[in-house]
Amino acid sequence: MTELTEFQRKIAEILPETALRFEEPLAKHTSFRIGGCAEVMAFPRKREELADILKKSALLDCKPVILGAGTNVLAPDEGVRGMVVCLKDCLDGMEQLDDTHIRVMAGVTMARAAVFAANLGLSGMEFAHGIPGTVGGGVYMNAGAYGGEIRQICQSVEVMDFDGTLRRLSNPEMQFSYRHSILEDRPGIVVSADFALEPGESQAIRAKMKELIGKRTASQPLDMPSAGSAFKRPAGGYAAALIEQAGMKGYRCGGAAISEKHAGFAVNLGNATAADVKNLLRQVSDRVFDRTGIRLEPEVRIW
Ligand SMILES: Cc1cc2nc3c(=O)[nH]c(=O)nc-3n(C[C@H](O)[C@H](O)[C@H](O)COP(=O)(O)OP(=O)(O)OC[C@H]3O[C@@H](n4cnc5c(N)ncnc54)[C@H](O)[C@@H]3O)c2cc1C
Numbered sequence: 001m002t003e004l005t006e007f008q009r010k011i012a013e014i015l016p017e018t019a020l021r022f023e024e025p026l027a028k029h030t031s032f033r034i035g036g037c038a039e040v041m042a043f044p045r046k047r048e049e050l051a052d053i054l055k056k057s058a059l060l061d062c063k064p065v066i067l068g069a070g071t072n073v074l075a076p077d078e079g080v081r082g083m084v085v086c087l088k089d090c091l092d093g094m095e096q097l098d099d100t101h102i103r104v105m106a107g108v109t110m111a112r113a114a115v116f117a118a119n120l121g122l123s124g125m126e127f128a129h130g131i132p133g134t135v136g137g138g139v140y141m142n143a144g145a146y147g148g149e150i151r152q153i154c155q156s157v158e159v160m161d162f163d164g165t166l167r168r169l170s171n172p173e174m175q176f177s178y179r180h181s182i183l184e185d186r187p188g189i190v191v192s193a194d195f196a197l198e199p200g201e202s203q204a205i206r207a208k209m210k211e212l213i214g215k216r217t218a219s220q221p222l223d224m225p226s227a228g229s230a231f232k233r234p235a236g237g238y239a240a241a242l243i244e245q246a247g248m249k250g251y252r253c254g255g256a257a258i259s260e261k262h263a264g265f266a267v268n269l270g271n272a273t274a275a276d277v278k279n280l281l282r283q284v285s286d287r288v289f290d291r292t293g294i295r296l297e298p299e300v301r302i303w
Helices: 006-014 047-059 110-119 135-140 202-219 239-245 274-292
Strands: 019-025 037-043 065-067 080-086 094-096 101-105 154-160 166-170 189-196 226-229 256-258 265-268
Touching (some): 006 019, 006 037, 006 047, 006 080, 047 080, 101 110, 110 135, 110 202, 135 189, 239 274, 256 274, 265 274
Parallel strands (some): 037 080, 065 080
Antiparallel strands (some): 094 101, 154 166, 226 265, 256 265
16 A cells, blocks of 8 residues: 555544545546546535534645536546545435425435425426436536526525535525536535425426436437536537537547537547546637637536
8 A cells, every 4th residue: 555645644633533535536436537536535424524624624724625426527637636525425415394495415416306306296306307416516506407407496505614614695695697606706615405396296297307317318428428518508509509510529639529429518438538628628619619709618617
């Protein structure tokens, strides 16, 4: 076994109860299957443990990077020095608050939250069922699909600042816009979210979710590693259509390519690096810009 770095040794000393992994490959935790190692990866089970991690890592001048299910992240080939805090399946739990409201912890996947709501006969989360991330990641970037968006159902969000302080932000305070929330401008960690839903028929809700999964399977390259839509939707158009019209379907850069099945997706053909994906996105964006004057912006968060 390789020797621990000084940072790893100190973190292990000050967080003896926390589940930690050292030199953990980010490729194992991202849907692109790309990324070097995190010097330290921490897995907090409760809010109190998350607060403890934040406070103690601050003593070592470390501000952790937050990871949900890693389905919208391009992690760097050289990895991350310092700490990544992984919340998927860690900050876990769901509860019904009243007839139409549920509270979901950030580490729960959207799929589980949608099924929980469906089982309670609550409608509104059907659109989110096929989005492969966590509720925390979905709230952070106002995930959406098939006409639905987190901002339509999110009543409030419990946010932890990087000093461990908790606050609750209302829907307007979250300043949701297309694939954006205030947490991108004023950093904070989603701990849980309250969703306001409507009474519905469980069977009809499940049928809707099944229909939407069918649409995804038919149109998206779900059998290949990707991070979903590579680019945000430009005003007045669709990224996929612009990329296809630019003749870039199937275009390759190293091990990364524009999907043959859906031109909006960049996929890892098996051995892509983050550099390959960045190169691909740059070239596609430039070619589309040269043809149309429209600049495509990455939707995937490039760390
Ligand atoms: C096949 C496929 C299909 C997809 N389809 C869709 C779709 O239809 N619609 C859509 O919107 N997206 C889609 N995505 C993208 C992705 O699933 C969503 O953006 C999702 O919301 C990301 O959640 P995550 O937990 O994976 O976040 P991550 O990828 O882990 O993180 C994304 C960003 O959010 C931050 N973050 C994560 N958790 C938290 C938290 N608790 N608090 C604060 N910040 C946090 C991270 O630091 C990072 O910057 C798709 C992805 C794939 C692979």
